[in-house]
Amino acid sequence: MREFIEKMLESIRKSDSEIYEIMMSEVLRQEKSINLIASENFVLDDILACNGSILTNKYSEGYPMRRYYGGCENIDKLEQLAIERLKRLFGAESANVQPHSGTQANMAVYFAFLSPGDTVLGMELNSGGHLTHGSKVNISGKYFNFVPYGVDKKTGFIDYDNVRKLAHEHHPKMIVCGASSYPRIIDFHEFKKIADEVNAYLMADISHIAGMIIAGLHPNPVEFADFVTSTTHKTLRGPRGGVIMCKKEYENKINRAVFPGTQGGPHQHTIASKAMCFRNAFSKEFKEYIHDVVKNCSSMANEFISLGMNLVSGGTDNHLLVLDLSNMRITGRELQERLDSANITTNKETIPDDKLGPQITSGLRIGTSAITSRGMNENDCKTIANLIYLSCTDFDSKKSYIVDIVEGLTSKYPIYL
Ligand SMILES: Cc1ncc(COP(=O)(O)O)c(C=O)c1O
Numbered sequence: 001m002r003e004f005i006e007k008m009l010e011s012i013r014k015s016d017s018e019i020y021e022i023m024m025s026e027v028l029r030q031e032k033s034i035n036l037i038a039s040e041n042f043v044l045d046d047i048l049a050c051n052g053s054i055l056t057n058k059y060s061e062g063y064p065m066r067r068y069y070g071g072c073e074n075i076d077k078l079e080q081l082a083i084e085r086l087k088r089l090f091g092a093e094s095a096n097v098q099p100h101s102g103t104q105a106n107m108a109v110y111f112a113f114l115s116p117g118d119t120v121l122g123m124e125l126n127s128g129g130h131l132t133h134g135s136k137v138n139i140s141g142k143y144f145n146f147v148p149y150g151v152d153k154k155t156g157f158i159d160y161d162n163v164r165k166l167a168h169e170h171h172p173k174m175i176v177c178g179a180s181s182y183p184r185i186i187d188f189h190e191f192k193k194i195a196d197e198v199n200a201y202l203m204a205d206i207s208h209i210a211g212m213i214i215a216g217l218h219p220n221p222v223e224f225a226d227f228v229t230s231t232t233h234k235t236l237r238g239p240r241g242g243v244i245m246c247k248k249e250y251e252n253k254i255n256r257a258v259f260p261g262t263q264g265g266p267h268q269h270t271i272a273s274k275a276m277c278f279r280n281a282f283s284k285e286f287k288e289y290i291h292d293v294v295k296n297c298s299s300m301a302n303e304f305i306s307l308g309m310n311l312v313s314g315g316t317d318n319h320l321l322v323l324d325l326s327n328m329r330i331t332g333r334e335l336q337e338r339l340d341s342a343n344i345t346t347n348k349e350t351i352p353d354d355k356l357g358p359q360i361t362s363g364l365r366i367g368t369s370a371i372t373s374r375g376m377n378e379n380d381c382k383t384i385a386n387l388i389y390l391s392c393t394d395f396d397s398k399k400s401y402i403v404d405i406v407e408g409l410t411s412k413y414p415i416y417l
Pocket of ligand 1: 039100101102103104106130132178179180205206207208231241242
C-alpha cells in the first residue's frame with residue numbers, strides 16, 4: 001500500500017478499530033471498482049494531507065484581517081492565498097473560498113441577491129440541472145419562483161430560443177446556467193445576452209466543468225456572469241467544497257451572504273486543500289489530465305454509438321455522457337444495480353422527457369474524471385463501454401467475464417495498493 005495511506009490507516013487502526021474496519025473496506029471498494037460517477041474523483045496526497053491537518057483546530061469566523069477570533073494570523077495568510085490563486089486561475093475580480101459545498105455556494109448567491117418569491121430561470125432536473133437550480137424538493141424551489149428551462153427534446157442541446165422566450169415572458173431577477181448532467185458546451189455568452197435583454201443577474205454554476213474551463217476546453221463564464229459558483233471536488237480534483245467568484249461590485253454582499261448569512265466558521269483545513277488544488281490546476285500536468293479526461297469520454301461515447309446505444313444529445317463535449325436506455329429494454333436503476341454487482345460504479349439519471357421517475361429513470365450518467373486519474377486510456381474506455389453494453393444485453397451469462405475484466409483493469413491501474 002502507498003506509504004502515505006498506510007500511515008494514515010495505521011494511526012486510525014490503533015485508536016478506533018470500528019472506523020478502521022469501515023475505512024479499510026472503503027479503500028478496497030475504491031481500489032477494486034471502476035468509478036464512473038461524473039462528480040467524483042481521486043485527490044492527490046497533498047490534498048489529503050491538508051484536509052487531515054491541524055488546521056481543523058482553528059475557528060476563524062469572518063474574513064482575512066477581519067476575524068471574530070484571536071490567533072488568526074496564519075489562517076489569514078492561508079485564506080488570502082487561496083483567494084488570490086482562485087482569482088488568478090479563472091481571471092475573476094473577486095473570490096470567496098469559504099462555502100462548505102456547491103449547494104452552500106449557490107444558497108449564498110441566492111441569499112445575497114434574491115428575496116423570497118422572486119422569479120428565477122433554472123435548468124430543469126430532467127434536462128441535467130441540479131437540485132439547487134429550483135427543484136421543488138430543494139429550498140431553492142420552495143423559497144423562490146423558479147421557472148424551468150430545458151433542452152430541445154429532439155437534439156438534447158439547450159434550447160436557447162426557449163430560454164429567451166421564457167425570460168421575456170417571466171422577467172426573472174436571475175438566470176441560473178450550468179448543470180449536473182449536460183454533456184455539451186454551454187454558451188455563456190448567449191445566456192449573458194438573454195440576461196441583459198431582461199435586466200436579470202446571471203449566475204453560472206461550473207461545478208462539473210471547472211476543469212475543462214481551466215484547460216481551455218470550455219468557454220469561461222467569468223467575463224459574462226455576475227456570479228460564478230463551483231464545487232472543488234469534481235473535475236478540479238480538489239477537496240469536497242465550494243467557491244464563489246463575482247464582479248468586485250458584488251464582493252461585500254457575497255461575503256456577507258456566506259458569513260454570517262448562511263454559514264458559521266470556515267473550514268480552514270479544506271481551504272488549505274482548495275489552495276493546493278488551485279496551485280495544481282495551474283500546472284501543465286493538470287491540463288494534460290483534463291485533455292485525457294475529455295478524450296477518454298469521447299472514445300467511450302463513440303464506442304457506445306458503434307454498439308447501437310443512444311446518447312442524450314448524440315455525444316459529448318466534456319467529461320460526461322448520458323446513456324438513453326429507452327431502446328435497451330432496461331431502466332437506469334436496473335443497469336446501475338447490475339453494474340454495481342460487477343464492481344462498476346455509476347448512477348441512474350433521468351433523461352429529457354423521462355417517462356420514469358428519478359428513482360427508476362431511463363438513463364445512466366457516466367463520467368471519466370476518476371478513471372483517468374488512475375491512468376486509464378482510450379482503449380480501456382472502449383473496453384468499459386463494451387462491458388456496460390453486455391450488462392444491458394447479456395448480463396446473466398457474461399457477469400463473471402465482466403467481473404474478471406474489471407479485476408484486470410483495476411489491478412493494472414492501482415490507486416492505493
Ligand atoms: C451543478 C452542480 N451544482 C451544485 C452541486 C452541489 O454540490 P455539493 O454536493 O457540494 O453541495 C452539484 C453537485 O453535484 C452540481 O452538480
